[in-house]
Amino acid sequence: MKVAIIGSGIGGICSAIRLKNQGFDVNVYEKNDYPGGKLSTFKLGDFRFDAGPSLFTMPHLVDELFAISNENPRKFFNYKKKKIHCKYFWDDGKKFTAYSDKKKFFNEIEKEFDVPSSTVKGYLKKAEKKYNLTEKIFLKKSLHKLSTYINTDTLKALFNVNIFQINKTLSKVNSEELKNKYLIQIFNRYATYNGSSPYKTPGMMSLIQHLENHYGTYIPEGGMHEITNSLFNLAKKIGVKFHFKSEVTKLKIEKNEIKFLEINNDKKILSNYFISNVDTHHFYTKLLGNNISHRSLKSERSSSAVIFYWCMKNIKTDLDLHNIFFSSDYKKEFESIFEKKQIYNDPTVYLNITSKDVKNDAPKNSENWFVMVNAPHHANQNWNSEIKILKEIIIKKIEKVLNIDIKGKLIKEKVYSPADLDKNTNSYLGSLYGTSSNDLFSSFLRHPNFSKKIKNVFFCGGSVHPGGGIPLCILSSKIISDLIEN
Ligand SMILES: Cc1cc2nc3c(=O)[nH]c(=O)nc-3n(C[C@H](O)[C@H](O)[C@H](O)COP(=O)(O)OP(=O)(O)OC[C@H]3O[C@@H](n4cnc5c(N)ncnc54)[C@H](O)[C@@H]3O)c2cc1C
Structure with missing residues (x-):
């Protein structure tokens, strides 16, 4: 057959x-x-970049795919667990490092935000419960077959329906439970993991956090590709x-x-x-x-992105693989993306540097910067002019927060717009995650x-x-x- x-x-x-x-x-x-x-991947001179996913x-x-093929995954594919999930930065000088080690993570929360770790522990416990109740129904089976609903897993989930917090948005759940503006923003960000807005997606989506906190984050040897x-x-x-x-x-x-x-x-x-x-x-x-x-x-459609791939020479930062420079008004940023279909004028900037972990991805004393902002899906915007303005905003934001020179270090670049994403992979309107x-x-x-x-x-x-x-x-x-x- x-x-x-x-x-x-x-x-x-x-x-x-x-x-x-x-x-x-x-x-x-x-x-x-x-x-x-x-x-996929591409090179700009001696710099290698992953084109899309970074987490x-x-x-x-x-590994399971190698196992079912009777092959040892370690002969084909290796990866290491990250000790730091992400470094977060705010315009007002606040910084936070999300460690994968639970003790360090909770200590950092208490130190930086003055929030008792029990608050976040309780929040994550609920996320775990949501994940465990839904994993078998929502992730591993077709939702459109009757057999998915006639079993004990579904009955268990139905009896616990209140835990899912489906009548509130993710942002509302986070605001009520975390009560600290920095922590709320950190946990709201998980809505972007499937291209959604934390001010619209249901509270159930806090289960995404569980994946990162429970399973950890990894970097493949040689990069995502x-x-x-x-x-x-x-x-x-x-x-x-x-x-x-x-x-x-x-x-x-x-x-x-x-x-x-x-x-x-x-x-x-x-x-x-x-x-x-x-x-x-x-x-x-x-x-x-x-x-x-x-x-x-x-x-x-889900959100899209504008990505700058920057070859950075003679630069030394204490950044990590994943770094976030937050917008000072997250709500307005998502309104701009989903309602106005415009990139916000103070966007959250995601900076991924694989050369921090994959040494051959950039020459000596250099770094490969993958700089991404959330963008609306393609709706006939003039991306050339948007990108010109955006580049200046991003450079100013990172230079101010890190107190470094970027322009003088940037030797080569490639830029990707939502329209490019659409053209390259036939992803309608350049959406990263479908709907x-x-x-x-x-x-x-x-x-x-x-x-x-x-x-x-x-x-x-x-x-x-x-x-x-x-x-x-x-x-x-x-x-x-x-x-x-x-
Ligand atoms: C910038 C960006 C960042 C992302 N970050 C992350 C992340 O950090 N972590 C994460 O898990 N996910 C991330 N994602 C999402 C993730 O990349 C996608 O969900 C996933 O890779 C999609 O895979 P897919 O199987 O749908 O195929 P796609 O990657 O969409 O590939 C479809 C393939 O079909 C081919 N094709 C299309 N039309 C035709 C045709 N008519 N004939 C023949 N071939 C055709 C295309 O050329 C393409 O190769 C990100 C995506 C992007 C774009």
């Missing part, structure tokens, strides 16, 4: 590995000349066939089934099953020519992993259930392989 996968994003590669292990003949068709989609959590999900690289090598080793520069341009439907896909407007490929790893918007509008639609296409979770029912409104209208197609990746982000995309591949097996 043959499976044709459209797209070699992380969801597509992981699905290929699982389905090959189930005995299918698997072919992956990718429009770019490299694998990984958003999770790695739940590495056991990657090694996740793609190692899984791509594993897939090839077990016999998956990859076809690059092979854009799927059309899907032919007959009698509620895909009959064939067309590559580069020319070659026809027949298959028993088809897996879409592309944004569902692209799937319905471009590949099916709007002949069939799905209600999830109307859902609000947002700004609605109480977002999880249920997200596109399912199968189609009721087309029998032989399944969906994985960031625009479908359970959502965007590397761990969830990996989990989507498990859900579809289970659906196909059953």
Whole structure:
């Protein structure tokens, strides 16, 4: 039996590995000349950059793919646990280091914010409970099959429905429980992990914190792209066939089934099953020519980003891998992104420096700065002029907080706008995480992993259930392989 996968994003590669292990003949068709989609890499001179994701959590999900293929993951892929999750900075001079060591983390909270550690411990305990009650229902199964709801896990969750705090926003929950403006901002930030606003996403989303605090954060040896690289090598080793520069341009439907896909407007490929790893918007509008639609296409898109990749020479900072320079008005920042569709004039700046951990990523006495701000999805903004203004704002903000010169150290740059993100990976409007979770029912409104209208197609990746982000995309591949097996 043959499976044709459209797209070699992380969801597509992981699905290929699982389905090959189930005995299918698997072919992956990718429009770019490299694998990984958003999770890819490039070089600017002697500086290496990860193009998209920078935060790695739940590495056991990657290891599992080697285990089911009877391979030792350590022969392909290695990573280390970070001692510091993130360094936070505010314009008023306040600083906070989020240590992974629990004792150090709580000591730092008491020292910097004068908040008893018991307050945050209680808050995190609730996050853990939310995660444990929902993990099996929301993350590991299709939400759109009756069997998901007829079991003891769901009953247990229903009996504990109050714990989920679904009637309040994440920001409200954080304000009521943490009562310190710096801590509230730190914990509100987790809404951005799936491209949402803390002032809209439900309080249930505090479970995201649990992932970071419980499982820890990691950096792959060689950088984030090694996740793609190692899984791509594993897939090839077990016999998956990859076809690059092979854009799927059309899907032919007959009698509620895909009959064939067309590559580069020319070659026809027949298959028993088809897996879409592309944004569902692209799937319905471009590949099916709007002949069939799905209600999830109307859902609000997640936020996007503007990214500056900066080659920094002769610089020595005491920054870490992940650093955040907060906006002084977080609420206005999210209003600007989701209501006005504009980048805020005092944006929160995320600065990721892999050369702090991956020594070959930048030459001696240099650093590779990945500087990202949250942006609205592409809505015909003039990104060239926005980026010019934004660059000055970012430089001024970091220079002031760190008291260093940036302009004189910046020797080369590349910039990515939401429109570029759209073009490179066909992610509709450049959204990082498919649809947002700004609605109480977002999880249920997200596109399912199968189609009721087309029998032989399944969906994985960031625009479908359970959502965007590397761990969830990996989990989507498990859900579809289970659906196909059953
Ligand atoms: C800037 C940025 C920062 C992020 N930060 C994080 C982070 O820190 N941690 C985290 O976990 N997640 C992060 N994410 C989200 C994460 O990158 C995505 O959720 C995940 O990588 C999406 O994977 P996917 O399987 O949906 O495929 P995608 O990466 O979307 O890839 C889809 C693939 O399909 C190909 N394709 C599209 N159309 C066609 C076609 N017609 N024919 C053939 N091929 C096609 C594309 O070229 C692409 O290779 C970030 C994303 C971005 C962009």
